[in-house]
Amino acid sequence: MTTTHKTFLGYVLISSLVVNAFEPITTTVVAGASGAAAIAAGRKIYNYFFESCDSKWIAFNSTGLEVDLYQKLFGQHVVSSVVLKAITGFKKTENPKKPLVLSLHGWTGTGKNYVSQLIAENVYKKGMASSFIHQFVATAHFPHQSQIENYKSQLQHWIKGNVTNCPQSMFIFDEMDKMHPGLIDSIKPYLDYYEKLDGVSYRQAIFIFLSNSGGEDITQVALDFWREGKNREEIKLKDLETALSLSVFNNKQGGFWHASLIDKNLVDFFIPFLPLEYKHLVQCGMAEMAAKGLEPNYALADQVARDMIYFPKNENIFSVKGCKTISSKLDLYRDHA
Numbered sequence: 001m002t003t004t005h006k007t008f009l010g011y012v013l014i015s016s017l018v019v020n021a022f023e024p025i026t027t028t029v030v031a032g033a034s035g036a037a038a039i040a041a042g043r044k045i046y047n048y049f050f051e052s053c054d055s056k057w058i059a060f061n062s063t064g065l066e067v068d069l070y071q072k073l074f075g076q077h078v079v080s081s082v083v084l085k086a087i088t089g090f091k092k093t094e095n096p097k098k099p100l101v102l103s104l105h106g107w108t109g110t111g112k113n114y115v116s117q118l119i120a121e122n123v124y125k126k127g128m129a130s131s132f133i134h135q136f137v138a139t140a141h142f143p144h145q146s147q148i149e150n151y152k153s154q155l156q157h158w159i160k161g162n163v164t165n166c167p168q169s170m171f172i173f174d175e176m177d178k179m180h181p182g183l184i185d186s187i188k189p190y191l192d193y194y195e196k197l198d199g200v201s202y203r204q205a206i207f208i209f210l211s212n213s214g215g216e217d218i219t220q221v222a223l224d225f226w227r228e229g230k231n232r233e234e235i236k237l238k239d240l241e242t243a244l245s246l247s248v249f250n251n252k253q254g255g256f257w258h259a260s261l262i263d264k265n266l267v268d269f270f271i272p273f274l275p276l277e278y279k280h281l282v283q284c285g286m287a288e289m290a291a292k293g294l295e296p297n298y299a300l301a302d303q304v305a306r307d308m309i310y311f312p313k314n315e316n317i318f319s320v321k322g323c324k325t326i327s328s329k330l331d332l333y334r335d336h337a
């Protein structure tokens with residue numbers, strides 16, 4: 001800010017001196033014009049370094065998202081295709097009728113936060129570090145039942161304030177299954193088809209809900225396919241939707257929060273994450289090494305993956321922790337190598 005101001009003042013002074021020296025009569029007019037140019041230049045410099053709510057900092061890269069979803073995300077063919085369609089469709093629409101609302105479901109460590117990150121990286125130049133992304137974790141941000149009324153007004157203020165600042169804001173709600181139903185009710189208006197709410201339009205915002213609800217039923221579908229000797233890649237969204245709806249709609253505990261969102265069709269896409277297998281853990285291990293700038297070491301990735309715990313007992317197909325802890329295990333194994 002200060003350097004920008006200094007440059008800006010310097011620019012005005014110098015330009016008016018120069019102008020004075022050559023053509024005294026038109027000084028004021030020209031100095032005024034160069035002043036405007038300096039302001040524009042100042043803005044440009046500011047905009048170059050500081051994230052602002054415009055196309056320099058928020059620009060959707062559909063190729064980038066496609067490449068990431070198909071090359072960096074392992075074992076989630078349904079997720080890859082649905083997420084790509086959802087985001088691309090939304091970003092292509094000039095005047096969306098409502099904000100985009102995605103609900104990501106599945107077993108732990110299967111890539112829900114990771115997919116949010118991939119979306120962020122292909123929509124915002126600063127990725128997850130963007131000041132237009134707001135992440136809420138139920139147990140961390142809204143831990144006390146007794147504070148629920150405070151949380152409600154706080155959350156509504158935040159959403160309204162942030163969308164007013166930047167319509168293309170993104171809100172991620174983690175541990176949605178642990179959120180108080182009242183709190184979910186309080187954000188419902190923002191997800192709806194309103195043109196404007198108190199003068200603010202929420203139609204360009206993206207809301208992403210993350211939860212483990214439905215994870216067990218999704219896993220059951222994957223297990224049935226495996227037991228029938230069918231290919232994992234043959235699993236279709238349709239096969240999982242039934243499982244999702246049964247658990248999500250009928251579960252009185254973690255899942256019933258969905259009921260009111262579903263009734264009003266506020267969630268645009270339910271996205272089921274499959275449990276991960278040994279071979280995906282090896283892929284995660286190799287990717288992790290590359291991310292850490294290490295030489296690829298297949299034997300090490302294989303060892304780390306083999307030492308993870310799998311279920312069901314005896315069949316040992318799916319990783320209990322998904323790809324979670326692969327990164328820290330790699331460090332541990334390397335230190336002891």
Ligand SMILES: Nc1ncnc2c1ncn2[C@@H]1O[C@H](COP(=O)(O)OP(=O)(O)OP(=O)(O)O)[C@@H](O)[C@H]1O
Pocket residue numbers: 072073074075076106107108109110111112113114115211212284322323324325
């Ligand atoms: N399908 C996947 N493809 C590639 N990497 C993955 C995948 N799943 C998980 N990972 C890796 O494991 C890490 C942890 O996964 P992530 O945090 O996305 O899990 P999650 O589904 O959000 O789990 P939880 O339900 O416990 O929050 C990610 O940062 C990523 O490095």
Ligand SMILES: *[C@@H]1O[C@H](CO)[C@@H](O)[C@H](O)[C@H]1NC(C)=O
Pocket residue numbers: 061063064065067
């Ligand atoms: C979009 O992503 C692709 C693939 O990752 C990349 O090659 C390209 O440079 C990106 N485009 C922009 C404008 O960032």
Ligand SMILES: *[C@@H]1O[C@H](CO)[C@@H](O)[C@H](O)[C@H]1NC(C)=O
Pocket residue numbers: 133134135157158159160161162165
């Ligand atoms: C935007 O959201 C954050 C929480 O992520 C909050 O701290 C901040 O006050 C909000 N901004 C406005 C203008 O409401």
Ligand SMILES: [Mg+2]
Pocket residue numbers: 112113174210
């Ligand atoms: Mg998570």
